[in-house]
Amino acid sequence: MPLLNIRNLSVAIPTPDGDVHAVRSVSLEIERGEIHGVIGESGCGKTMTGMAALGLVPKGARIAADRFHFDGEDLRENAARLRGRRIGMISQDPAAALNPVLSIARQMDDVLRAHRDMPRQARHSEAVELLAATGLPDPERVLKSYAHQLSGGMQQRVVIAQALATGADFLIADEPTTALDVSVGAQVLALLRKLVAERGLTVLMITHDMDVIAEACDRATVLYAGLSVETGPVHDVLQRPGHPYARALLAALPDAAPHGAKLEAIEGSIPPPRSQIDGCAFAPRCPQAMPVCALQAPPERTLAAHRWLCHLPEGSA
């Protein structure tokens, strides 16, 4: 049974101008011990999907799903309890996640005291052990520091150590490397892979960067306009994408074309989040759209563990 098991999740946020369909229909199955990437353009619902699993949707938001389970428990009732016990969160901005006026020692100790039944001295050694596990070279010195004295990469490691300190075995990482330099980001991704291997961690990795998916993830799900349109092993999704949107995203990357040649831009933009979608959400921008695409929701195509939604038959790429 997948650790995170989501079937047709939707999140609607009421606003004075009508409902925002932040998530329309997302299905995700994340197995224990994998890093699962969720990729898509800005506004396609990546963050809101993660927030729903953390029980942190905006006030008044309506969540619906055929299934919305973490380790067999229904997230609609239990998200708040699971957050900070089993489910941890890493965001794009580590500086904002840390308290600027408390030492790292104090912040680590607060987390350990709240979540683990341990005497003071044991908490200290646990804090040192966790910081060391995130690859910080001098944990004792880091403990004495304040957030602003640490680089972005070090701050992100402290945030990861804090999540581990709660005892979480599932991390939701929302663009964890976007604010970091490429080389520092690569180190943080390597760290997450190490923690998956050594501690049996499971990670939901939200990103808009195909290189992050390639670098760190085992499987990936592509979102478009609040819909999961493709899912499968990273190898398949990046090298044999089935959905025309996934293909277009890859073709638009600067290294997809010869040096200096024109890139294949995707014309148009995502459907407005308040709109009703009939047929395929990508149809207005899809170079292969057919009449049926405007009217009927596309069926699921399957090649082993690789699945996508499209009216085109398999193998028509």
Add this chain to the structure above:
Amino acid sequence: MSEAPMLEVQDLVIRYRGRGLFAARPKPAVNGASFRLAKGETLGIVGESGSGKTSLLRAILRLLPVESGSVQLDGQDWLTLKRDALRRARQKLGVVSQNPFLSLSPRLTIAEILAEPLLAQGQRSGPDMQKKIAGLLSDCGLPADFLQRRARELSGGQAQRVAIARALALEPGLMIFDEPTSALDVSVQAQILNLLADLKESRGLSMLFVTHNLKVVAHISDSLLVMRRGDVIEYGRTEEIVRAPAQEYTRELLSFGRGTEHPVIHKTALPT
């Protein structure tokens, strides 16, 4: 004899003042940069945060004093120009930065935004100016009905097109881009990179393009400068550097994510 380069920088050193009267002199933000940009070419400058990219651009724009070194712009000794001569020469430069929304007044119409630099230069408003503005907008791939829209109603990619159109208004020979696509989605990034390629072709623009994304800059630049902690660690023709990077650091940046031969390889193999 070959034409003068658009920009020639030699041994440029930039150092910010230390804090406090007796503070130790900080190490230079740019430590002896030299490069040359031929007319009609694009030079990509890549490096991580704090490596000195923006400092270099600010010095080239004369927003920052330099400690030593020289800058020749279109054959002129650019660092010694004063007042009016400097003002006139600055019009050879156009600038586009990372966040288009910060650089556009949200309440002005696009027509007003594009007229601003022309009016500031003393041109008179009228049908000629309207025609020019409409031309700039269409060169940047936006239909004429955008002229009456306001900046706050634009998407990120549309706003960046307007920022580029405005920077082109005074027909600069050298365009300076500081992370122009970093805030955009890849689909929009591709549109903007295509637009820059078109403008380079149609207007013979020279461009300085700064980014931390080596793959972006490797695609559009003719030559490449890699900076690290104030030093230029690699400089040469883009295709040469991509084919055979001399520095381990450049190699790392190039191999992040989807490689060319093995698109999916985890850098840390899982123990079996």
